[in-house]
Amino acid sequence: MTVPNGDQRDRSDRSPWNWLLLVPIALPLLPFLFNSDEPRLFGFPAFYWLQLAFIAVGVTCTTIVYQMTKRRR
Amino acid sequence: MEQHLTEIIIFTALFLLVSGMGFVAARWRRPTDLASLDEWGLGGRNFGSWITWFLVGGDLYTAYTFVAVPALLWSAGAMGFFAVPYTIVIYPMVFLVLIRLWSVSHVHGFVTPADFVRARFGSPTLALLVAITGIVATMPYIALQLVGIEAVLKSMGVTGHLPIIIAFAILAAYTYQSGLRAPALIAFVKDTLIYIVILVAVVVIPIKLGGWDLIFDKAQEKFAASPALSDGTLLNANNQLQYVTLAFGSALALFLYPHSITGVLASRNRDVIKRNMSALPAYSLLLGLIALLGYMAIAAGTTPIGKDNNTIVPRLFDQMFPDWFTGVAYAAVGIGALVPAAIMSIAAANLFTRNVYKEYLKRDASDADEARVSKITSLLVKVGAVACILFLDTGFSIDLQLIGGVIILQTLPAVALGLYTRWFHRGGLIAGWVAGMTAGMVLLYNIGNPVTGKLHFAGSAFPLEKLGLDTKMTVYAGILALAVNLIVAALGTVIARAVNAPDGDDTTRPDHYLADEGDPRIKDLDFSPGAPRSH
Numbered sequence: 001m002t003v004p005n006g007d008q009r010d011r012s013d014r015s016p017w018n019w020l021l022l023v024p025i026a027l028p029l030l031p032f033l034f035n036s037d038e039p040r041l042f043g044f045p046a047f048y049w050l051q052l053a054f055i056a057v058g059v060t061c062t063t064i065v066y067q068m069t070k071r072r073r
Numbered sequence: 074m075e076q077h078l079t080e081i082i083i084f085t086a087l088f089l090l091v092s093g094m095g096f097v098a099a100r101w102r103r104p105t106d107l108a109s110l111d112e113w114g115l116g117g118r119n120f121g122s123w124i125t126w127f128l129v130g131g132d133l134y135t136a137y138t139f140v141a142v143p144a145l146l147w148s149a150g151a152m153g154f155f156a157v158p159y160t161i162v163i164y165p166m167v168f169l170v171l172i173r174l175w176s177v178s179h180v181h182g183f184v185t186p187a188d189f190v191r192a193r194f195g196s197p198t199l200a201l202l203v204a205i206t207g208i209v210a211t212m213p214y215i216a217l218q219l220v221g222i223e224a225v226l227k228s229m230g231v232t233g234h235l236p237i238i239i240a241f242a243i244l245a246a247y248t249y250q251s252g253l254r255a256p257a258l259i260a261f262v263k264d265t266l267i268y269i270v271i272l273v274a275v276v277v278i279p280i281k282l283g284g285w286d287l288i289f290d291k292a293q294e295k296f297a298a299s300p301a302l303s304d305g306t307l308l309n310a311n312n313q314l315q316y317v318t319l320a321f322g323s324a325l326a327l328f329l330y331p332h333s334i335t336g337v338l339a340s341r342n343r344d345v346i347k348r349n350m351s352a353l354p355a356y357s358l359l360l361g362l363i364a365l366l367g368y369m370a371i372a373a374g375t376t377p378i379g380k381d382n383n384t385i386v387p388r389l390f391d392q393m394f395p396d397w398f399t400g401v402a403y404a405a406v407g408i409g410a411l412v413p414a415a416i417m418s419i420a421a422a423n424l425f426t427r428n429v430y431k432e433y434l435k436r437d438a439s440d441a442d443e444a445r446v447s448k449i450t451s452l453l454v455k456v457g458a459v460a461c462i463l464f465l466d467t468g469f470s471i472d473l474q475l476i477g478g479v480i481i482l483q484t485l486p487a488v489a490l491g492l493y494t495r496w497f498h499r500g501g502l503i504a505g506w507v508a509g510m511t512a513g514m515v516l517l518y519n520i521g522n523p524v525t526g527k528l529h530f531a532g533s534a535f536p537l538e539k540l541g542l543d544t545k546m547t548v549y550a551g552i553l554a555l556a557v558n559l560i561v562a563a564l565g566t567v568i569a570r571a572v573n574a575p576d577g578d579d580t581t582r583p584d585h586y587l588a589d590e591g592d593p594r595i596k597d598l599d600f601s602p603g604a605p606r607s608h
Binding site: 018022037045047051061062 | 151157158162164165166168172173284285286287288289306307308316317320321344347348350351354358361365587
């Protein structure tokens, strides 16, 4: 099966939106941001609730990147 | 055993239910013929967002994780929470990588990561190394799933190895018959049960214990009283680097494991993968809450059975829940072990079939031959895992799993970087693999634990002190080994180019990494016999 090079549907995966993915990669890897007991939230020390909150940051960023880089078919 | 009768009945009933589903799964989504790896080993390569979410979620977040992570928090505190940052950074990190892997794999019909390496670098040797690494890293992982089941059985007063052998025999039988469809279907039940159990647990148990404040305070008290310096509900100056490198290194390793890639390649198109990168973190939240069960166990004064910390969570359930619900919780863990064990054995079997059998033993193997060999290998892999548990100390499986994480990382330059660049020379990559493996083994060998008196392979936290640095900090050994690998691979590439060493052919083209469903380059999966195949 041969298909000519430079097929029109081929768009690159490059997009400035992709940079947003760096946020949820960097945040959880910087312990000075969250390694403390105070402030507590619902009894959770900051160390625990902040890292659980980073999950939401991750979901938000990947969702935005997905929506903004969707290919039209 | 009598006092656990209700639990045993519910556990057995649910276990038999999913076993039945496993056999019926062969008829699910009606394949015309199961006799090819695309059907048996990848479920028809056509799973949508929901199935993929359950399948990959059930695959990555294993039963062992569910008992071992809280056990780690119970004994060491904050360090055990690394599982949360680990499972947060993983998805944005692989977001762009996996869609490239999906595209090139679907254009060329790759079933394993080693298939890709074979085509990209034109080196059967490098592909063989990647395949062996994958198989070796996966075996102890399967054995650890048995440890998960064992922890639950022990808590019900069921001892001896016979129940586990029976459970694995059933698992082996339906995986043999249904392939990847079996764990995909069972994952629905497994994950639903786990979500219910954990949501109930994190509401009910804290209420019974007097609130989250009290739970964390009790944990703090315990660690303050213990003689060990590295524990506590927060990180200290010496283990922060270990926390970060372990989270990051584990994230790099996760999607190099063949069973993770199997789940990804079984999905229908690139959008399914991208959507799942946003949806899979739901499991990370679940894992974070499960981890905190370790602190609840401290507050509740739960004690493990003997010295087996993995029984902490089952014991906590037994203490807090009525018998029937404990039975459901135990079933969730037990079934939770079956899904990843099935996928892992399929992935390992595919590696053997494609990269050893077809490459070296039978060049002209047909689709049906491949499926047959894979099915038999999947049985052998499970026998091997059971043998690990029967004949080796459980602690040894955990050591092997630890080593597994470090060695699977050594395939990163060829598999993950290979998706982006063809700069590396195959000779350089092989040299890097050898160097990284050696470095990893030497590092792990030199990690001891003064508390348990174990001298070697006692963990993954390598003290930087041993490299002559004046510090008490520790770092994840896998990251160091990977650094050695990358340096040697780069140097080897430069040298190989300088002496004009012959490089392999690359049969992939840049546009292959971008193809999506509906593209004419994506192969029609109903291969008729003798249809041209390009690998």
